[in-house]
Amino acid sequence: MTKISFILNDKPRVTDVDPKMSLLKYLRGKDYLKGTKNGCGTGHCGACTILLNGKPVRSCITPMERVQDGTVLTIEGLANGDQLHPIQKAFLDVGAIQCGFCTPGMILATKALLDQNPHPTIDDICQALKHNYCRCTGYVKIIEAVLLAAARMRNEEPSVEEVRCFESSVIVKGQNVPELPPISGKVLGQSIWDTDGVKKATGSLRFCDDIEFPDMVYGAFVWSGITRGKIIHFDDSEALAMPGVLRVIKAEDVPGDNHYGTFNQEQEIFCIEEVHFISDMLALVVAETMEQARAAAQKVKVEYEPLPGLYTIKEALDAEAVIGTSSRQVGDLEQAKKKSTVVVNGEYKIERVEHGCMEPESAIGYALADGAVIYTTTQSPFEIRRMLASILNLPEEKIRVIATPLGGGFGSKCDAHIESAAAVAGYVMKRPVKITLTRQESMYLSTKRHAFETDFTIGVDAEGKLQFLDAKLYSDAGPYNNLSVAVLQQASIFAGGPYVIPNVNVQGKALRTNNVLGGAFRGFGINQSAISIETLLDEAAEKLGMDPFEIRKINALKIGTRTVGGELLKQSVGISDTIELCKRHTQKAMEAYKGLYPQGSKVLGVGVASGFKNVGVGRGNRDDGGCILTRETDGRVTMHASGVDMGQGFRTAMMQILAEALDISTDQINLVSSDTAKTLFHGQAVSERQTLNTGRAVVEAAKLLKKRIEEHGDTPIDAPITVEYAFSAPQTYGLEDAEGRKEAGDDYRNYPSYAYTTQAAIIELDTDTGEVKVLKVIAAHDTGRVINPHIVEGQIEGSCSMGIGYALREQFPSVDGIPNKKYYGQLELPTIDETPQYDIILVEDPEPIGPFGAKGISEVATVPMTPAVLNAIYNAAGIRIRNLPATPENILEHIKLKKQTSEHHND
Ligand code: FES
Numbered sequence: 001m002t003k004i005s006f007i008l009n010d011k012p013r014v015t016d017v018d019p020k021m022s023l024l025k026y027l028r029g030k031d032y033l034k035g036t037k038n039g040c041g042t043g044h045c046g047a048c049t050i051l052l053n054g055k056p057v058r059s060c061i062t063p064m065e066r067v068q069d070g071t072v073l074t075i076e077g078l079a080n081g082d083q084l085h086p087i088q089k090a091f092l093d094v095g096a097i098q099c100g101f102c103t104p105g106m107i108l109a110t111k112a113l114l115d116q117n118p119h120p121t122i123d124d125i126c127q128a129l130k131h132n133y134c135r136c137t138g139y140v141k142i143i144e145a146v147l148l149a150a151a152r153m154r155n156e157e158p159s160v161e162e163v164r165c166f167e168s169s170v171i172v173k174g175q176n177v178p179e180l181p182p183i184s185g186k187v188l189g190q191s192i193w194d195t196d197g198v199k200k201a202t203g204s205l206r207f208c209d210d211i212e213f214p215d216m217v218y219g220a221f222v223w224s225g226i227t228r229g230k231i232i233h234f235d236d237s238e239a240l241a242m243p244g245v246l247r248v249i250k251a252e253d254v255p256g257d258n259h260y261g262t263f264n265q266e267q268e269i270f271c272i273e274e275v276h277f278i279s280d281m282l283a284l285v286v287a288e289t290m291e292q293a294r295a296a297a298q299k300v301k302v303e304y305e306p307l308p309g310l311y312t313i314k315e316a317l318d319a320e321a322v323i324g325t326s327s328r329q330v331g332d333l334e335q336a337k338k339k340s341t342v343v344v345n346g347e348y349k350i351e352r353v354e355h356g357c358m359e360p361e362s363a364i365g366y367a368l369a370d371g372a373v374i375y376t377t378t379q380s381p382f383e384i385r386r387m388l389a390s391i392l393n394l395p396e397e398k399i400r401v402i403a404t405p406l407g408g409g410f411g412s413k414c415d416a417h418i419e420s421a422a423a424v425a426g427y428v429m430k431r432p433v434k435i436t437l438t439r440q441e442s443m444y445l446s447t448k449r450h451a452f453e454t455d456f457t458i459g460v461d462a463e464g465k466l467q468f469l470d471a472k473l474y475s476d477a478g479p480y481n482n483l484s485v486a487v488l489q490q491a492s493i494f495a496g497g498p499y500v501i502p503n504v505n506v507q508g509k510a511l512r513t514n515n516v517l518g519g520a521f522r523g524f525g526i527n528q529s530a531i532s533i534e535t536l537l538d539e540a541a542e543k544l545g546m547d548p549f550e551i552r553k554i555n556a557l558k559i560g561t562r563t564v565g566g567e568l569l570k571q572s573v574g575i576s577d578t579i580e581l582c583k584r585h586t587q588k589a590m591e592a593y594k595g596l597y598p599q600g601s602k603v604l605g606v607g608v609a610s611g612f613k614n615v616g617v618g619r620g621n622r623d624d625g626g627c628i629l630t631r632e633t634d635g636r637v638t639m640h641a642s643g644v645d646m647g648q649g650f651r652t653a654m655m656q657i658l659a660e661a662l663d664i665s666t667d668q669i670n671l672v673s674s675d676t677a678k679t680l681f682h683g684q685a686v687s688e689r690q691t692l693n694t695g696r697a698v699v700e701a702a703k704l705l706k707k708r709i710e711e712h713g714d715t716p717i718d719a720p721i722t723v724e725y726a727f728s729a730p731q732t733y734g735l736e737d738a739e740g741r742k743e744a745g746d747d748y749r750n751y752p753s754y755a756y757t758t759q760a761a762i763i764e765l766d767t768d769t770g771e772v773k774v775l776k777v778i779a780a781h782d783t784g785r786v787i788n789p790h791i792v793e794g795q796i797e798g799s800c801s802m803g804i805g806y807a808l809r810e811q812f813p814s815v816d817g818i819p820n821k822k823y824y825g826q827l828e829l830p831t832i833d834e835t836p837q838y839d840i841i842l843v844e845d846p847e848p849i850g851p852f853g854a855k856g857i858s859e860v861a862t863v864p865m866t867p868a869v870l871n872a873i874y875n876a877a878g879i880r881i882r883n884l885p886a887t888p889e890n891i892l893e894h895i896k897l898k899k900q901t902s903e904h905h906n907d
């Protein structure tokens with residue numbers, strides 16, 4: 001121990017600590033300053049950034065001895081009481097905060113920059129912030145927030161519009177679009193601050209790992225560490241003798257079923273006989289501190305008899321290791337081939353991808369006298385509750401699941417991961433038990449966007465009309481069926497893109513391997529299909545000498561046409577408008593770039609792709625939302641809204657909808673969400689369903705409340721009035737539900753609604769290095785009613801950033817089931833210096849069942865961006881990349897092959 005003296009947030013501090021202890025651990029532990037976040041613990045993500053002597057440092061790799069006699073500023077020391085610092089205010093004003101997990105580090109890195117450089121250029125900003133990742137925003141609004149803060153700190157007063165140098169957006173009415181339901185526009189349609197934004201900007205929002213209870217203990221897993229083997233010996237004696245260790249919890253301690261899974265409970269909580277992938281769990285070591293638990297978990301000895309595993313899609317296909325299938329056949333393919341002037345085929349190999357949420361998974365379980373409470377980083381509170389009932393052997397109503405604010409989700413937190421172990425540990429220990437994964441544990445355990453291999457063939461006639469689609473899809477599920485079959489089904493329904501295709505054969509298989517798990521990820525299987533269909537459609541257009549926008553327009557779905565799934569579309573189909581508007585804006589944008597290229601080895605390319613995505617989980621599942629409203633005696637309204645916010649703006653949107661529906665200000669609303677004990681039942685926070693379903697429930701509950709208030713007339717209201725509304729979207733059917741298809745006739749639908757989009761990417765490609773830079777994105781979206789423009793723009797920019805990363809760099813490969821990436825920095829996620837310009841066009845084509853005509857936005861924007869970039873690469877260099885990602889090495893290899901082929905032809 002060493003005495004360390006320093007100034008912390010303007011106050012002198014003297015402490016006796018281990019000089020090697022990280023500053024992050026000191027701040028979060030000893031000083032309970034939880035605003036500084038732990039995103040990786042290894043110096044890669046920037047979430048833990050604080051200022052030491054005015055300079056930004058990563059507190060997770062800064063030892064306390066470096067702080068001696070220094071000055072430390074954390075996010076808690078930035079605001080002046082209730083008075084936000086201009087940087088915090090600027091982040092809120094431009095909408096630069098989504099989940100908020102990166103925000104404290106980002107704001108402090110900005111302060112360091114602006115203290116040194118009051119007039120930063122965009123390059124200066126990108127240099128200063130390029131080591132701070134944000135997985136949500138795509139960085140556009142962060143750059144603009146820094147510019148706004150800089151101007152205000154110079155005592156200038158530019159408007160938010162004046163600093164929008166990286167984006168423009170317009171809201172337009174499409175052709176033949178019905179009138180939107182009337183609104184006052186006082187709050188709805190305005191870019192109000194994020195409801196929890198002040199807490200996020202000041203670091204006071206409590207994420208799961210920030211929560212402490214007085215008698216809390218900590219759990220660390222004993223992982224399999226191998227990819228397949230029979231357990232022949234387990235020895236925890238040394239671990240049990242380690243300091244602070246209280247217990248090693250194993251399968252025999254589970255009071256009920258020792259299996260977990262959000263829907264399919266087939267994964268053992270603690271393996272008994274065999275392990276099936278690198279992150280199967282054998283036990284949980286519980287100790288007084290997290291460090292003690294982790295140290296002891298390393299000392300548990302497990303001997304295995306290794307067993308052969310399956311590590312590629314081909315191996316799994318050969319072994320017939322099929323978890324589930326999908327199938328859809330319509331029309332006559334042979335006849336359609338005869339009618340096709342152009343037939344194109346492509347085999348695609350698409351790597352798995354990590355979500356890269358800034359917040360690792362965390363859960364706290366504790367037992368009550370006759371029940372249990374779980375705090376957890378989940379998108380699925382009610383599904384987790386159902387799962388835990390069988391694990392804890394308790395009735396569902398005795399279990400309370402609280403979904404803590406999520407530091408990013410993107411689908412990764414809709415599968416169950418560590419909740420079961422935390423709940424069992426709380427039950428066994430009769431004390432709160434917290435488990436928080438390290439970044440590497442999170443990367444190895446959490447589900448990934450599935451690796452897919454596809455084989456697509458399409459045929460088009462001389463006019464460019466699609467005649468047929470013949471598609472095979474194979475996905476690598478890992479060893480357990482989390483949501484793999486559902487993802488495959490969805491990939492199949494959307495295999496034909498947003499187009500009318502009269503003859504279809506789609507066959508899919510989800511395969512069981514011993515790789516890391518596949519699961520939900522923004523787009524839910526549609527992305528892999530979109531890569532295949534959208535690049536082939538481009539190829540077909542080229543062969544016909546047709547404009548790529550035109551071929552999409554000719555085939556676009558319309559009201560009265562059917563999807564590949566067989567659904568007759570009856571309302572809110574905005575795809576044609578998005579194609580037309582994207583075309584117009586892209587042509588205009590290209591005028592500015594054309595004259596600038598080529599620049600030496602750098603060439604220009606432009607690519608387009610369209611997409612559509614379900615709003616609502618559909619496929620025969622319930623799509624529901626709920627709202628309980630209480631008019632308090634002081635006139636305020638308390639809203640219990642069913643849903644989970646993971647940074648996508650759910651809570652803010654619900655506030656705006658209620659404010660509009662009741663004609664009140666958002667200041668008059670108290671909002672409660674994400675708690676199974678306090679809200680009506682709702683399904684997972686997935687599939688862009690919450691705005692539609694819960695938003696509708698809010699509107700209906702508001703009508704009930706208004707009626708009840710009106711009934712009071714002039715009588716003073718002296719007791720709270722409570723109303724509730726549970727909304728269920730219209731019945732949907734699964735792809736292969738033949739009975740439902742017959743019964744429903746033209747009312748057969750796969751999903752409650754759809755969102756449509758067309759996006760273009762303008763890129764610069766260096767033919768010497770293979771490097772691609774996306775210069776500009778043009779994104780035209782049919783979102784239905786726009787509830788909050790900043791939120792919608794932020795969702796599009798964040799999603800496009802993910803789509804670009806997926807096209808160019810991101811991958812999570814493994815060798816024989818062992819991932820070759822351990823650190824956040826190895827994920828190669830987009831950084832701030834790669835931010836393209838955005839031109840966003842929002843077409844408000846109202847959805848009748850949505851609140852005030854709204855639909856959803858958070859996922860669909862990922863869908864076309866990846867194929868748009870791939871098409872732009874072709875446009876720039878004449879190479880078709882079908883093995884993703886299109887890394888510089890991959891691009892150079894393709895350029896080399898193209899050269900060799902053309903030389904061969906010339907010989
Ligand atoms: S937590 Fe320190 S850099 Fe990630």
Ligand code: FES
Nearest residue numbers: 099102134135136
């Ligand atoms: S807002 Fe930046 S990581 Fe979520």
